[in-house]
Amino acid sequence: MILALATTHSPRLVDSSHRRVIAPISTPDRLLLGPGPSNADPTVLKALSRTPIGHLDPLYVELMGEVQELLRYAWQTDNRLTLPMSGTGSAAMEATLANTVEPGDTVLVAVKGYFGNRLVDMAGRYRANVKVIEKPWGEAFTKEELEAALIEHKPTILAMVHAETSTGVCQPMEGIGDLCRKHDCLLLLDTVTSLGGVPLYLDEWKVDLAYSCSQKGLSCPPGLGPFTMGPRAEAKLAARQDKVPNWYLDVSLLNQYWGSDRVYHHTAPVNMNFGMREALRLLADEGLDMAWARHRTNAEALWSGLEAMGIEMHVPEELRLPTLTTVRIPEDVDGKAFTQHLLNNHGIEVGGGLGVLAGKIWRIGLMGYNSNPENVSRLLNLFETELPQFRQNVAVAA
Ligand SMILES: Cc1ncc(COP(=O)(O)O)c(C=O)c1O
Numbered sequence: 001m002i003l004a005l006a007t008t009h010s011p012r013l014v015d016s017s018h019r020r021v022i023a024p025i026s027t028p029d030r031l032l033l034g035p036g037p038s039n040a041d042p043t044v045l046k047a048l049s050r051t052p053i054g055h056l057d058p059l060y061v062e063l064m065g066e067v068q069e070l071l072r073y074a075w076q077t078d079n080r081l082t083l084p085m086s087g088t089g090s091a092a093m094e095a096t097l098a099n100t101v102e103p104g105d106t107v108l109v110a111v112k113g114y115f116g117n118r119l120v121d122m123a124g125r126y127r128a129n130v131k132v133i134e135k136p137w138g139e140a141f142t143k144e145e146l147e148a149a150l151i152e153h154k155p156t157i158l159a160m161v162h163a164e165t166s167t168g169v170c171q172p173m174e175g176i177g178d179l180c181r182k183h184d185c186l187l188l189l190d191t192v193t194s195l196g197g198v199p200l201y202l203d204e205w206k207v208d209l210a211y212s213c214s215q216k217g218l219s220c221p222p223g224l225g226p227f228t229m230g231p232r233a234e235a236k237l238a239a240r241q242d243k244v245p246n247w248y249l250d251v252s253l254l255n256q257y258w259g260s261d262r263v264y265h266h267t268a269p270v271n272m273n274f275g276m277r278e279a280l281r282l283l284a285d286e287g288l289d290m291a292w293a294r295h296r297t298n299a300e301a302l303w304s305g306l307e308a309m310g311i312e313m314h315v316p317e318e319l320r321l322p323t324l325t326t327v328r329i330p331e332d333v334d335g336k337a338f339t340q341h342l343l344n345n346h347g348i349e350v351g352g353g354l355g356v357l358a359g360k361i362w363r364i365g366l367m368g369y370n371s372n373p374e375n376v377s378r379l380l381n382l383f384e385t386e387l388p389q390f391r392q393n394v395a396v397a398a
Helices: 041-049 060-074 089-100 114-125 143-153 176-183 231-238 251-258 270-286 289-309 333-345 371-389
Strands: 004-008 020-022 082-086 106-111 129-134 157-163 186-190 207-211 224-229 324-328 361-365
Touching: 020 106, 041 186, 041 270, 041 333, 060 082, 060 106, 060 224, 060 270, 082 089, 082 251, 082 270, 089 114, 089 157, 089 231, 106 114, 106 143, 114 157, 114 186, 129 143, 129 231, 143 176, 157 176, 176 186, 224 231, 224 270, 270 289, 289 324, 289 361, 289 371, 333 361, 333 371
Parallel strands: 106 129, 106 157, 157 186, 186 207
Antiparallel strands: 004 020, 082 224, 207 224, 324 361
16 A cells, blocks of 8 residues: 555644654556556656756756757757646646637647547637547548648637547648648647657648647656747737736746746746756657657567457557557457556556547557567567456357
8 A cells, every 4th residue: 555544642742633644655666558657767767856956046947948959859849939838748738729729719629539539628618619520539630631621610720639649540740731821720739649759840740839748758757748839829829819818828928937038937846847858868869760760669569469469459550659559459358357467466557448449449658768679578478478368268169
């Protein structure tokens, strides 16, 4: 048990009844091969445990600049407004909408999984006129489908998920930014499960707004939400009639802290940013091309190993995400019992399906620090040796 609670009652101390004796924290070492979080790099964990410094300390201010520059590199963008939101990926997701949506704006969301629906929910909360186009969970949109919807709905923003963690699909991005420019709308992209692990070229793809998280391809614990906004989105923000309806996520205020003024906005989670700085440094040190190739090689080894056992992938290979693989649970297998076994007996986390894919797929993450051949072999070996115990008795023909 992590928190063992015991109460002490000392008759001699007046306020002794307020004492609580709780065992020090103790957590198991898990191998996180699910949809996230992924294990953090030990170098990042070391950075997180450094003594905090002030959030306006000149050394911290210098580190902020490094984080911003390294984020631009990871995303392949020159966007001035690039910073880690204090919050998880959902905070950065909300920031993209909070800053650019004005009541009545049409926001078109291309939904092909669970996180597309979160964008729909959030855009509605900012009083957008939300339009939705949908694809089955396991497919991606074609340019033609997107252009037809742009023509029909004439949105101010097209929002979509690059790497759909609920389905394992990687949306091909070539040409979508051009379509958005042609139809005069901003392109907003969720890169939560792609940053650091899957090729991303925000400027080349003409992406105007993007966000991500710290806990997947960047090998950092959850807690920061990288955010970036390009010049066209900045212009929309500058022209808005009312205040951004969310004080904490207002980029015009945040930029006074992250930009050249360095004016206090909120107390930055300094240690999280120590970790983020190290995570991004490690990524840059490996090199984006190498990191992307590593993710692909390890994912391919996983795919071919599972397929050799007769286990099917949910997504066609050309759309498959290297960071997150969705695997069809064989019909005669109790999928939940197997993942519980992996967790309880081997300390390995593998995810289950969400929404319409609940009970139908497993989700296996090989992200950041965890994308390595040893983890692939270990998992394949467990599938080979232990999955058979979880096959229900199939009726044998007489
Ligand atoms: C594609 C996608 N978008 C958004 C989120 C939300 O991020 P967070 O859970 O860090 O708030 C997630 C979380 O896994 C995700 O996978």
